[in-house]
Amino acid sequence: xxxxxxxxxxxALLVVALIAVVPLVAGRRSRxxxxxxxxxxxxxxxxxxxxxxxxxxxxxxxxxxxLPEELxxxxxxxxxxxxxxxxxxxxxxxxxxSRTALSRGLAGxxxxxxxxxxxxxxxxxxxxxADVGVATTGELIERLRSRAxxxxxxxxxxxxxxxxxxxxAADRSLALDxxxxxxxxxxxxxxxxxxxGKTTTCGKLALALAEEGKRSVLAAADTFRAAATEQxxxxxxxxxxxxxxxxxxxxxxAVAFDALASARAKGADVLLVDTAGRLHTxxxxxxxxxKVRRVLEREGGKVRxxxxxxxxxxxxxxxxxxRQFTDAVGVTGLVLTKLDGTAKGGIVxxxxxxxxxxxxxxxxxxxxxxxxxFDPEAFVDALLAEDAEAR
Amino acid sequence: MTRPGGPGRTILVGTARDAERDRPPVFxxxxxxxxEIFTKLRGHGRLSEAQVDAALREVRLxxxxxxxxxxxxxxxxxxxxxxxxxxxxxxxxxxAQQVIKIVHEELIAxxxxxxxxxxxxxxxxxxxxxxxxxxxxxxxxxxKLARWLVTKHRxxxxxxxxxxxxxxxxxxxxxxxxxxxxxxxxxxxxxxxDPVAVALGxxxxxxxxGRDVLVVDTAGRLAVxxxxMAEAAAIKDAVxxxxxxxxxxxMTGQDAVQTALAFQEGVDVTGVILTKLDGDARGGAALSIRTVTGRPVKxxxxxxxxxxxxxxxxxxxxxxxxxxxxxLTLIERAEETVDRERAEAMERKxxxxxxxxxxxxxxxxxxxxxGPLSQVLGMxxxxxxxxxxxxxxxxxxxxxxxxxxxxxPQERANPKILNGSRRxxxxxxxxxxxxxxxxxxxxxxxxxxxxxxxxxxxxxxLRRMGLRM
Numbered sequence: 001x002x003x004x005x006x007x008x009x010x011x012a013l014l015v016v017a018l019i020a021v022v023p024l025v026a027g028r029r030s031r032x033x034x035x036x037x038x039x040x041x042x043x044x045x046x047x048x049x050x051x052x053x054x055x056x057x058x059x060x061x062x063x064x065x066x067l068p069e070e071l072x073x074x075x076x077x078x079x080x081x082x083x084x085x086x087x088x089x090x091x092x093x094x095x096x097x098s099r100t101a102l103s104r105g106l107a108g109x110x111x112x113x114x115x116x117x118x119x120x121x122x123x124x125x126x127x128x129x130a131d132v133g134v135a136t137t138g139e140l141i142e143r144l145r146s147r148a149x150x151x152x153x154x155x156x157x158x159x160x161x162x163x164x165x166x167x168x169a170a171d172r173s174l175a176l177d178x179x180x181x182x183x184x185x186x187x188x189x190x191x192x193x194x195x196x197g198k199t200t201t202c203g204k205l206a207l208a209l210a211e212e213g214k215r216s217v218l219a220a221a222d223t224f225r226a227a228a229t230e231q232x233x234x235x236x237x238x239x240x241x242x243x244x245x246x247x248x249x250x251x252x253x254a255v256a257f258d259a260l261a262s263a264r265a266k267g268a269d270v271l272l273v274d275t276a277g278r279l280h281t282x283x284x285x286x287x288x289x290x291k292v293r294r295v296l297e298r299e300g301g302k303v304r305x306x307x308x309x310x311x312x313x314x315x316x317x318x319x320x321x322x323r324q325f326t327d328a329v330g331v332t333g334l335v336l337t338k339l340d341g342t343a344k345g346g347i348v349x350x351x352x353x354x355x356x357x358x359x360x361x362x363x364x365x366x367x368x369x370x371x372x373x374f375d376p377e378a379f380v381d382a383l384l385a386e387d388a389e390a391r
Numbered sequence: 392m393t394r395p396g397g398p399g400r401t402i403l404v405g406t407a408r409d410a411e412r413d414r415p416p417v418f419x420x421x422x423x424x425x426x427e428i429f430t431k432l433r434g435h436g437r438l439s440e441a442q443v444d445a446a447l448r449e450v451r452l453x454x455x456x457x458x459x460x461x462x463x464x465x466x467x468x469x470x471x472x473x474x475x476x477x478x479x480x481x482x483x484x485x486x487a488q489q490v491i492k493i494v495h496e497e498l499i500a501x502x503x504x505x506x507x508x509x510x511x512x513x514x515x516x517x518x519x520x521x522x523x524x525x526x527x528x529x530x531x532x533x534x535k536l537a538r539w540l541v542t543k544h545r546x547x548x549x550x551x552x553x554x555x556x557x558x559x560x561x562x563x564x565x566x567x568x569x570x571x572x573x574x575x576x577x578x579x580x581x582x583x584x585d586p587v588a589v590a591l592g593x594x595x596x597x598x599x600x601g602r603d604v605l606v607v608d609t610a611g612r613l614a615v616x617x618x619x620m621a622e623a624a625a626i627k628d629a630v631x632x633x634x635x636x637x638x639x640x641x642m643t644g645q646d647a648v649q650t651a652l653a654f655q656e657g658v659d660v661t662g663v664i665l666t667k668l669d670g671d672a673r674g675g676a677a678l679s680i681r682t683v684t685g686r687p688v689k690x691x692x693x694x695x696x697x698x699x700x701x702x703x704x705x706x707x708x709x710x711x712x713x714x715x716x717x718x719l720t721l722i723e724r725a726e727e728t729v730d731r732e733r734a735e736a737m738e739r740k741x742x743x744x745x746x747x748x749x750x751x752x753x754x755x756x757x758x759x760x761x762g763p764l765s766q767v768l769g770m771x772x773x774x775x776x777x778x779x780x781x782x783x784x785x786x787x788x789x790x791x792x793x794x795x796x797x798x799x800p801q802e803r804a805n806p807k808i809l810n811g812s813r814r815x816x817x818x819x820x821x822x823x824x825x826x827x828x829x830x831x832x833x834x835x836x837x838x839x840x841x842x843x844x845x846x847x848x849x850x851x852x853l854r855r856m857g858l859r860m
Binding site for chain 1 (some may be wrong): 394440452455456457458461462464465524525526527528556557558559561564565566569581611613614615639642643644645646647649650653667669670671672675676695786
């Protein structure tokens, strides 16, 4: 085919596609906003004005070839010495492993004084290097500049305070305590893109809850990735929690449905739903996720937490992930995993500033106890550490 | 097809923008922002320093937003500056286009002109070792690579050396079955077994089973984990790989540099596989890695199916990093799905401006075959940003189809006859509302108008319009 013809054809096709879809998209988006508002107070049941006539939601078919991502951290035996370290201490140790550029930026700034543009640039770069992002960094620097001019001299303290204000939200606890009997089990939905560590987080969370004396049921609603269910089963064995599963390719909402029934029958305190990794840009997969939540709530289940698992190495795309998952299923908290590497996870600063979603848990390593409550001070101090290698 | 030079505004983008007006601009396309700057800074003949500096501030932001490492950005921008200052503004390009052209060329120069193919050993078996962080996608990539090798008439053997992650071996076995590639997995894994021993046995197994390429899946490991890195090195020594490919998530941020350097030091990486490129991440990590290690990206994975794997084209990523779409891939896909006769018929209809709802339906169906709408639109210049967050839903297409299919042939040929009762009937027939039917008829009118404009354009104008990288 001659390129010229093809060019015309492509252009024509795209015009058609755009015209056909864009106005509908725009219309629907505004309705969604209204919906979101309504849903926040009332429910998530379909109502007047919803797409009653739309065709059934496409799910990943059984016949589709599975694509597993190699997602998870390796849970392994924990060395005895680590076991004895208190959680907070460990958080600091792990975070401190890598060198931080930010501290060098600050050192330069302090040495040269606040009038030096190059020093400010360095500070800016240091924040960028931690994946804090262009917009948030710009804002932070702007505020620091104005306060520095106002005579506040201790930039380090100022920046620390700014960062703390950004990530230190008031309530970072999991809403799993003091659950009335009628609302049991408390449901936790674990969601995220492929490869962030959802299954591992479910396993570690079940263990942590067990140690608090709470009994969990695990729902293997990742019916897509090959062997995801087996992976969760191994965790279930380790923790002593029941795992409800279907065959690969089954409807995840059906798994959630059965798991809820099973958790109720057993009188479990918590139902942990492990969902398949999905890119936030795939509409049909996000619909599938919405259905999981919808089905649980239709059965009278109380979804108390929707945890978005974010990989600390994630860059600016993390913000798009948080936005889309929040729109779809109402994320209540972040789990920042793989924080024991060199990545700083600065994207959560941007996520929390823009969307107000707090980080609730962090993954600090491959041991089964390496899931800890988020400690904003330790997190910020790690960003600002003088020289971590010396610590 | 020759690749056209710089970017341009496009009426397509204009359409989308109208719908986007109420959203805060997350990131306007770089070409738009540069255009804006240059309307303020008029120069004559040559790019002035002031113009270039203002433009490069935007380029810098664009690169940082795309997750290119800040140091890499710094060097890159200074290289572009050197080239751009004093450059003559040619008559055919605006200053903004001129800067973009330089940035684009420099990106391609950094990323590599063309795809670097997989190296095969002169004496089989070829051994490909996959390494990377946890969750970057090694196991699924291993299976995809193996399947790709099969299509290239090789006989791959998957080797399960990830004995750490629970059920990783099982995952590879399942995937191997789907890809119809044998899997060498003497250990069950999940924390037990010695991956080096497995690696040692793999070569003998390949010889015994007559396989000529080994694809070795390893456990995910952190850059700072010295012990695990030593293990990776030991596996490498055991299998003597022809290629060591670092598997990197396209969503990776600034940390890509540390990771790449650590793996290069640990196992001497020969190339990179970029995964999850089907999302909306711009993939700046690839530029960082290429810059600091000099290693090329050889493959990319673009979906969840085993077939969603292909040779990586650096020139296309350059456009994506700048938020300029991926028109070449789009055209390639159109070539695969649209047959010649239909294309020519379509062109004829465009020229004659005899475009009916029937044709509209036909074209929608062809667009559908090109892939999920969000993906197709994402390849358009400027579209990925415009539509970021917008829910482009294939079900919208289904609704449009249902409406048109509920019309009689006369109505399709001549929408003017659609009176109120016909519209009500169509709405009932398609399970939609009269409003939706009305909206579609309006949209069709718009489409027809645009088609007329298109038909009047020369291919050159079309390209300028935005069908370019």
